[in-house]
Amino acid sequence: MSTPSPAFRARIREGLGNAVLQEALGRATRSFLISRLKALSDLPDAETVRDRARAIRAHTIAHLDRYLEQFAQEVERHGGKVFWAATAREACDYIVSLARSRGIPMVAKSKSMVSEEIGLNHTLEAAGIRVVETDLGEFIIQLAGERPSHIITPAIHKRREDVSQIFQKHLGMPPTHEISEMTAAARRALRQVFLDARMGISGVNFGIAETGTLVLVTNEGNGRMVTTLPPIHVALMGIERVVPTWEDTEILLRVLARSATGQALTAYTSFLTGPRRRGEPDGPEELHVVLVDNGRSRWLGTPLEEALYCIRCGACLNACPVYQAIGGHAYGSVYPGPIGSIVTPMLGEGNGAELAYASSLCGACQEVCPVRIAIPDLLVRWRQMRAGSLLPAWERLGLRGYAWAARHPSVWARIGRWAMALLRRIGREGWLRRGPGPLRAWTAVRDFPVPRRSAFRDWWASRKGDHR
Amino acid sequence: MSHPVLEAVRRRVTHRQVPLGPAPALPFDAPPGSEAVIQRLWASWAEVGVHAFRCATEAEAIRGVVAWLRERQIRQVLTDARTARSYPGLIPALEDAGLAVMSGTLPREEGPRYLGLGRWATAEAGITEAVAAFADTGTIWVMGGLGGARCASLLPPVHLALIRRAQVYPCMAAWLREARASGALMEWVEESSAMIAITGPSRTSDIEKVLTLGVHGPKEVIAFLIEEAG
Ligand code: SF4
Numbered sequence: 001m002s003t004p005s006p007a008f009r010a011r012i013r014e015g016l017g018n019a020v021l022q023e024a025l026g027r028a029t030r031s032f033l034i035s036r037l038k039a040l041s042d043l044p045d046a047e048t049v050r051d052r053a054r055a056i057r058a059h060t061i062a063h064l065d066r067y068l069e070q071f072a073q074e075v076e077r078h079g080g081k082v083f084w085a086a087t088a089r090e091a092c093d094y095i096v097s098l099a100r101s102r103g104i105p106m107v108a109k110s111k112s113m114v115s116e117e118i119g120l121n122h123t124l125e126a127a128g129i130r131v132v133e134t135d136l137g138e139f140i141i142q143l144a145g146e147r148p149s150h151i152i153t154p155a156i157h158k159r160r161e162d163v164s165q166i167f168q169k170h171l172g173m174p175p176t177h178e179i180s181e182m183t184a185a186a187r188r189a190l191r192q193v194f195l196d197a198r199m200g201i202s203g204v205n206f207g208i209a210e211t212g213t214l215v216l217v218t219n220e221g222n223g224r225m226v227t228t229l230p231p232i233h234v235a236l237m238g239i240e241r242v243v244p245t246w247e248d249t250e251i252l253l254r255v256l257a258r259s260a261t262g263q264a265l266t267a268y269t270s271f272l273t274g275p276r277r278r279g280e281p282d283g284p285e286e287l288h289v290v291l292v293d294n295g296r297s298r299w300l301g302t303p304l305e306e307a308l309y310c311i312r313c314g315a316c317l318n319a320c321p322v323y324q325a326i327g328g329h330a331y332g333s334v335y336p337g338p339i340g341s342i343v344t345p346m347l348g349e350g351n352g353a354e355l356a357y358a359s360s361l362c363g364a365c366q367e368v369c370p371v372r373i374a375i376p377d378l379l380v381r382w383r384q385m386r387a388g389s390l391l392p393a394w395e396r397l398g399l400r401g402y403a404w405a406a407r408h409p410s411v412w413a414r415i416g417r418w419a420m421a422l423l424r425r426i427g428r429e430g431w432l433r434r435g436p437g438p439l440r441a442w443t444a445v446r447d448f449p450v451p452r453r454s455a456f457r458d459w460w461a462s463r464k465g466d467h468r
Numbered sequence: 469m470s471h472p473v474l475e476a477v478r479r480r481v482t483h484r485q486v487p488l489g490p491a492p493a494l495p496f497d498a499p500p501g502s503e504a505v506i507q508r509l510w511a512s513w514a515e516v517g518v519h520a521f522r523c524a525t526e527a528e529a530i531r532g533v534v535a536w537l538r539e540r541q542i543r544q545v546l547t548d549a550r551t552a553r554s555y556p557g558l559i560p561a562l563e564d565a566g567l568a569v570m571s572g573t574l575p576r577e578e579g580p581r582y583l584g585l586g587r588w589a590t591a592e593a594g595i596t597e598a599v600a601a602f603a604d605t606g607t608i609w610v611m612g613g614l615g616g617a618r619c620a621s622l623l624p625p626v627h628l629a630l631i632r633r634a635q636v637y638p639c640m641a642a643w644l645r646e647a648r649a650s651g652a653l654m655e656w657v658e659e660s661s662a663m664i665a666i667t668g669p670s671r672t673s674d675i676e677k678v679l680t681l682g683v684h685g686p687k688e689v690i691a692f693l694i695e696e697a698g
Contacts, residue, residue, distance in 0.1 A: 027677060052488065084473040182675060183675070265665065270663075271665075279659075301480040301481065
């Protein structure tokens with residue numbers, strides 16, 4: 001039976017056993033889901049908007065060559081520099097050598113999933129360049145030396161007492177339980193970082209092909225700071241993030257924040273085209289756009305290309321019962337949750353196919369996805385691909401036996417009665433927590449209810465008396 | 469243009485036709501500057517936490533700005549040449565009231581640039597014009613371009629924005645439609661490295677999901693809506 005690795009199992013157990021995490025996750029995911037529902041019900045024609053959003057993403061991915069080329073040309077026409085990175089390594093090397101060549105000791109970063117995907121912080125720090133995360137949640141996590149647990153609110157597993165401790169220790173903040181005071185302490189510390197940094201690194205939500213415009217969506221304003229104050233702005237962008245036109249972008253913006261946080265729009269949506277122009281009083285003197293492939297192009301033209309439609313709103317995480325229970329850390333990947341389980345093995349070295357099992361395939365994710373990605377189908381595809389290569393001979397034999405028994409009702413009924421008797425003998429208090437032989441792997445991550453007294457078909461027969 | 473990444477994409481894309489389907493309705497539709505649009509803007513502003521004043525004339529708005537700053541005992545403000553062009557009376561009025569006004573341009577060389585930024589960062593309020601406002605979301609649309617400073621709506625703890633009634637659109641899609649048709653969209657893109665949609669003050673809920681304002685950007689956004697045309 002194909003099951004999670006021991007490390008993955010340990011992380012799952014840790015997540016399930018962490019009461020603070022459970023409560024915080026429950027609170028956060030519930031409130032996001034409620035806000036999302038309200039925001040979408042306030043949006044006229046929401047279902048047509050979602051259909052259009054999906055069509056825009058599908059069209060863009062089907063013609064990605066054309067739009068990527070146009071985007072890159074437009075960035076350069078407006079004075080930006082484009083670097084194509086085939087791998088995580090190439091992207092990191094480019095940024096490190098850029099920082100080194102300018103003698104930059106510290107960079108200010110706003111949230112970028114791609115930077116985590118390529119391990120940028122680690123590479124920069126190994127090169128002796130300090131990296132400061134400026135999104136409040138990421139900043140807390142970075143000071144604590146941990147990893148984000150949610151893509152929208154990365155420090156969701158930290159209570160205010162924890163944050164207070166961390167800030168007292170690292171920022172010299174006086175003891176307090178007031179969240180506003182903690183936020184003010186972070187503002188002071190990070191304001192100096194923004195002013196001092198000679199390089200700002202950001203992610204990109206959308207790249208508009210027709211004008212080479214980068215679209216960044218933030219609430220705190222740190223995204224505006226790192227793209228405005230430092231003389232060099234480096235934008236990291238996955239190659240799938242392009243969108244043909246401004247009008248298309250507006251459609252995607254209609255659903256992005258509503259699906260993510262339940263806001264109609266986030267506090268700041270920046271549309272950045274090239275570096276500071278002649279006549280502009282401020283803005284970065286240089287703009288570098290790093291276009292990251294890192295495995296994405298491999299999946300074009302395959303059924304999994306649909307995963308590239310994702311606009312990273314995080315709604316599928318909030319809706320996922322497995323995510324709600326185990327939290328983002330348990331996935332052990334940069335992209336957690338249902339879409340993360342699909343995307344993670346598509347990128348880089350292609351590790352993490354086991355994540356496809358961290359789902360009950362209930363379909364809640366597809367229900368909420370603003371671009372209607374068929375997430376459960378894609379998860380099943382991964383399971384099939386993994387199973388095709390990994391299924392041991394005895395399991396394939398077992399499945400053939402199962403198929404035969406299922407076609408022979410009397411055999412099926414006899415096996416059923418025999419299995420129930422066995423389960424009742426080895427189960428405890430109505431649950432089977434540790435199965436024998438091949439069942440052990442399955443029950444390692446699931447508890448199986450011990451069957452009631454009789455099988456449905458026997459009960460049915462005894463009531464109706466006309467069982468054929 | 470050629471690069472291995474682009475070549476890999478070219479080899480694999482399907483180029484299949486994807487029907488776009490019907491265009492969705494505008495999120496909100498009413499003529500720009502109409503009373504319906506103003507009402508909706510007002511409601512959206514209340515929701516996202518923008519304080520707003522209605523002023524009959526440009527002169528009244530400028531007096532309102534000065535009075536507001538005085539009441540807060542603010543002494544240093546940051547604004548820009550773009551705003552001064554659209555509202556020529558603004559800087560003289562601020563200076564008459566004894567306020568120190570910073571505008572102008574950051575030098576491009578690193579050292580002087582850094583010093584200039586440090587000075588701007590001491591401003592207690594920033595004042596900018598808005599190029600448009602979007603009623604459905606309560607968004608204030610500000611631009612870089614000739615004389616347009618990104619920092620004026622970003623660095624200080626308070627952002628005061630001046631908007632004319634005729635600039636209020638029902639939604640961003642309506643503004644885009646008009647700006648595309650008139651060619652203004654492409655002019656903006658050519659001139660301006662930054663176009664920013666501001667929807668309320670800087671906010672975070674990163675600690676225990678408790679909403680806190682002003683974590684990095686302004687904690688307060690104050691809008692002055694001017695009835696008369698420019
Ligand atoms: S898969 Fe859909 S719901 Fe999940 S993050 Fe991506 S766009 Fe959002």
